[in-house]
Amino acid sequence: MNCIIIDDEATARAIMVQLCGNIPDLDVIEEFSGAMEAIKFLNQHTVDVIFLDLHMPGFTGVDFVQTLKNPPKIVMTTSDTDFAVSAYEYEAIVDYLVKPITLERFEKSVQKVKNAMVRQPSSVSPSGASQVGEDLYINIDRRLIKLKFNDIQLIEAKGDYIDIKTEKEPYRVHTTLKKIKAKLPEETFLQIHRSFIINFTKIIDIEDNSVLIEKSVVPISRSNRPELMRRLNLL
Amino acid sequence: MQERPNLDYVEELANGDEAFKAKFIAIIKEEFPLEVAEYLDNVENKRPRATSENVHKLKHKFNILGLHEGYRLAVRYEEDLRLGDTTLEGDFKAILETISDYIKTIRP
Numbered sequence: 026m027n028c029i030i031i032d033d034e035a036t037a038r039a040i041m042v043q044l045c046g047n048i049p050d051l052d053v054i055e056e057f058s059g060a061m062e063a064i065k066f067l068n069q070h071t072v073d074v075i076f077l078d079l080h081m082p083g084f085t086g087v088d089f090v091q092t093l094k095n096p097p098k099i100v101m102t103t104s105d106t107d108f109a110v111s112a113y114e115y116e117a118i119v120d121y122l123v124k125p126i127t128l129e130r131f132e133k134s135v136q137k138v139k140n141a142m143v144r145q146p147s148s149v150s151p152s153g154a155s156q157v158g159e160d161l162y163i164n165i166d167r168r169l170i171k172l173k174f175n176d177i178q179l180i181e182a183k184g185d186y187i188d189i190k191t192e193k194e195p196y197r198v199h200t201t202l203k204k205i206k207a208k209l210p211e212e213t214f215l216q217i218h219r220s221f222i223i224n225f226t227k228i229i230d231i232e233d234n235s236v237l238i239e240k241s242v243v244p245i246s247r248s249n250r251p252e253l254m255r256r257l258n259l260l
Numbered sequence: 261m262q263e264r265p266n267l268d269y270v271e272e273l274a275n276g277d278e279a280f281k282a283k284f285i286a287i288i289k290e291e292f293p294l295e296v297a298e299y300l301d302n303v304e305n306k307r308p309r310a311t312s313e314n315v316h317k318l319k320h321k322f323n324i325l326g327l328h329e330g331y332r333l334a335v336r337y338e339e340d341l342r343l344g345d346t347t348l349e350g351d352f353k354a355i356l357e358t359i360s361d362y363i364k365t366i367r368p
Contacts, residue, residue, distance in 0.1 A: 035287045104320045125323045
């Protein structure tokens, strides 16, 4: 999941970046001190969530939300509490954080965003792949091909591309492992190496530092091994 | 004013991340004096609306630095300014001076 931060105060932006850094699958792709630069950015990039300061000089957060045609999920941040009711009038606004924001409260907010995204997934993304419900659409030669999550066996990073191995055939998509990881359900997919994401349900066996998925042997990196072992239903 | 500025919140967020703490201190050392200067300029030139905007921004830093009583005073002052009432100007300035002195003592 990627996000941008919009706040006219540098200290507030630094705090938000730090909070986001505590969430493993949340990437801050840009931060802005003003709304106009953010609007330009949003015209060219797909963003999953915006952390938006409500009170900015000349252009409030609510003004900002009103300018967006297809707003992503928005979490308002402010030091006031009395704007909360009006902020929730907008469907895109999923939460409202009062500064100073604690990590515990921030984590709850990110969970709210995730829940809202499951209920109302984002549309086609320019990053090569987009998620709709239980499917993933990949963009190959201007054609959107639907892949069911359950058909994906593993994904391998190949430079500027990724190879998606499915039960039927392999696909090569121009995107990064990091971007597709954000689109995959966490309960099914797991990154076990810097170049590999696997469908956890497709594991046949695990031997030493590798996993067998169908006929593919996938390496497990030392840093990812503990998470893999944690998720195994060991006898 | 009984309470003293501190970095408790920042340290809690940093959770041992010294780079973040250093970054935060560097930013507040740069940003706070500029915001105070802008506030004082608006006070001097009797621009209550702009002054209330400055107070709004500054009060967030009161909270970050653990000045919760100061924050509540700033909330009242901000509201008063919108009505043209500057009674709390002196108290607010005293908090700004406390923070300014404190910021000079912290190092990234």
